[in-house]
Amino acid sequence: MHMQTVLNWIESNQSIIYIVILMIFVGIEVIGRVPAVLHTPLMSGANAIHGVVIIGAIIVMGQAQPDNYLALALGFLAVVLGTINVVGGFVVTDRMLEMFKKKK
């Protein structure tokens, strides 16, 4: 019976499961041969990309009932923090890479 539940779950979420598996390989493959010089900027760039979590914060915020102050306050905080992650992350990465570019 449990087996059946698991199989059903896999079937109903198969596109998501495919994405997860493929993205794991893509993520590993894509940065496979990065030179050590770029470790810091790459980490910083990846840091900005996971800021995509901001989308979840926007959805939470947008769906909160106007009288649910807890949800509004927490959602607001989430949007602010998520935005800092995204914007700060991209800007700081750009600043690092700007230094490299002059030399090339």
Next chain:
Amino acid sequence: MYSSLLTFFYLIASVTFIVGLKMLSHPASARKGNMVAAIGMAIAVLGTIFLYEKEGEPLGNYGWIFSGILLGTILGTLSAKRVKMTAMPEMVSLFNGMGGACAALISLVEFDHLLHADPINILAMAMNGGVAALQGFLLIVLLGLIIGSISFAGSVIAWGKLNGSMKDFSFPGQHIFNLLLMAIILGLAGYLILALPANPAYYFYAIFALSILYGLFFVFPIGGADMPVVISLLNSFTGVAAACGGFLYDNKVMLTGGILVGAAGTLLTILMCKAMNRSLANVLIGSFGASAKSTGATQTGGSYKEISLSDTAVLMSYANKVYIVPGYGLAVAQAQHICHELEKLLESKGVEVNYAIHPVAGRMPGHMNVLLAEADVPYDKLREMEQANEEFGTTDVVLILGANDVVNPAAKTDPASPIYGMPILDVELAKHVIVNKRSMKPGYAGIENELFFRPKTSMLFGDAKKVLQDLVAEIKSL
């Protein structure tokens, strides 16, 4: 119509993330890659705000959303623009912590929704998908909460350690304590999901608090010099936490971005460890015993010899080949520019000058390259460790500026040393080693350096910037 347009936007954004990351890993295209990913992010965020709808209902609370984004943009841009290049790593750590906190907050709000939802809705949910649907929902919410909280708390500690406001802290049996803490977190989460107790809020908030605690204790004992590896690891954690949001809202772009960073971040962490010739386990667990042992083992000391500025000037201007080993101290003193000037001056006198860059020079792999690039030091003068080590044998003078742990012979000889096993720059192969330091204080990893007491080594005390300025003047007057 709108929601299918949004799907299309999400698809574009997902592709830009992959392409952007790919471009970021090649020196020539890195900056553009960052830009590409940023544009994709903007498309996804704006699309979500204006096009997202659930059961025909668009999002509300626009005032809150826009003021949040505005505030975040201002804070993020200002801090990213103002931060000194030397403080870059802790900035990245802090940004990462914010992402983790964001993921944890989403889980908190979603759980609160569930608590206050109409019982009929929950019943409907259970009827539609069976109890399994409710349990699946809880699993994802808890996963986002746990990983996000750990990432947040850990990043804040890493930030504190890098900027020097927090010291290493560990107690005997700490990693047993950590394992136990993790077991309790997982146990509570498992019980909450499987048994669906009547008062779930207690369990949920307990899990939240314990996860924060775990994040703190996870990073507390890890040595300051290993922080880059930890930040990279926490970075990939946050990626996974973001992907949980993707599950929750069936949102493909969050899923793609999150898992992509989770996987790439994990690999990057391992690559960083390799650059230091250590394993991840060694970084995470190795620090526990070492701090206790090394205090007894490092009994170096004795006499060192000082060298005067004029002797240094003579030695360097009549050398054939000079290597400069820059360290974090150089960057802190903001002496990169004057260092570049010294290099040019010596070159004009026919001395061959190069820089030996240890993979973890500075605070992070590649950090020193960024700092020297900032001072216009030509790219082809920077030698990687392997090449520099081959050339030290034919080098007359090695000038060490604010570097310490990366030239510490204890990494080769003293198994009790926390940095044992890390490859170092073999500066002792050169004829003369001149070390510039402010004082005899140990380096970042807090360990004594035997190199300073070797017969070949001469110490040149003083602030790096001041010393270099005087040295340049001295060489000019020769």
